[in-house]
Structure formats: C-alpha cells, structure tokens
Amino acid sequence: MTNQRPPRRTKRAAREAIVWIDRDRAVIVEQGRYGDASVETLSRLPAESECRFEARTIEEIGDHDRVVVAGSADARTSFERAFVTVTHRPDRLVDLESRVPPPRDKRPMA
Numbered sequence: 001m002t003n004q005r006p007p008r009r010t011k012r013a014a015r016e017a018i019v020w021i022d023r024d025r026a027v028i029v030e031q032g033r034y035g036d037a038s039v040e041t042l043s044r045l046p047a048e049s050e051c052r053f054e055a056r057t058i059e060e061i062g063d064h065d066r067v068v069v070a071g072s073a074d075a076r077t078s079f080e081r082a083f084v085t086v087t088h089r090p091d092r093l094v095d096l097e098s099r100v101p102p103p104r105d106k107r108p109m110a
Contacts, residue, residue, distance in 0.1 A: 017064040019057065021071040021079050023050065026057045030064070054082040068094045 018029045026042045042060060044053040057079070061067060067083065069076050084090045 015064045016066045016068070017061050018068045018070065019061065019079070021054075021057065021069065022075045026053075026060075028057070028060055030061070050078070051082070054079050055086065058083055058086050065092060066094050067092050 016031045020027045024044045028040045028042070030038050030040075040060065042053075042057055044050075048056075069080055069083070071079070080093055083093065
C-alpha cells in the first residue's frame, strides 16, 4: 500500500491596486503576481462622461483582490459606487482611513 498525498496547492499572492482619482485623471499603481509594480495614468478624454471615465478606469484595474481608492471625497465615493456596480465585489475595496492611527500630539510630556 502506498501513501499518496494530495497535490499541494500553492497559495498565490494577492494582487493589489491603488487608485488615486479625481474628475479628470486617475493614477493606478498595480502589484503584479510576483510583486512587481506598474504605474499608469489615465486622463479623461475631452468629450468623455464621468461615468465612462470611471468605467474605463475600472477596466484598467482588472481583477485585483484588493483595491485601495484615494482622492477627493466626492470623486472617491463616486468611483467606489461605480466599482461596486460594475464588479459586484464591494469586499475588494479596502478603506485605509479607518486603519490610519490618529496623529500623536507632538508636545513634550511634562
């Protein structure tokens, strides 16, 4: 009788993207499967609607496990809503604001 082990499953690294977006531009920093990074800047075309610009940005991000969105509050909220509408994956959005500790008081302690 031989002992056969099931094949090992290799755990793939989570793919991440960081998006900084405003009404006219999006900067996307992506982490590839092997830890390599790439940066791409998308500019909103002159006749492009905000909705189409957000959709194009979402297409560029692709299928990442985690997506961090930064930018002005209104642009960020609008993009996050569009992201969830298109991908149906709100769990992939990572909110960093709640994870950043409040700044320490810089006055010396007496």
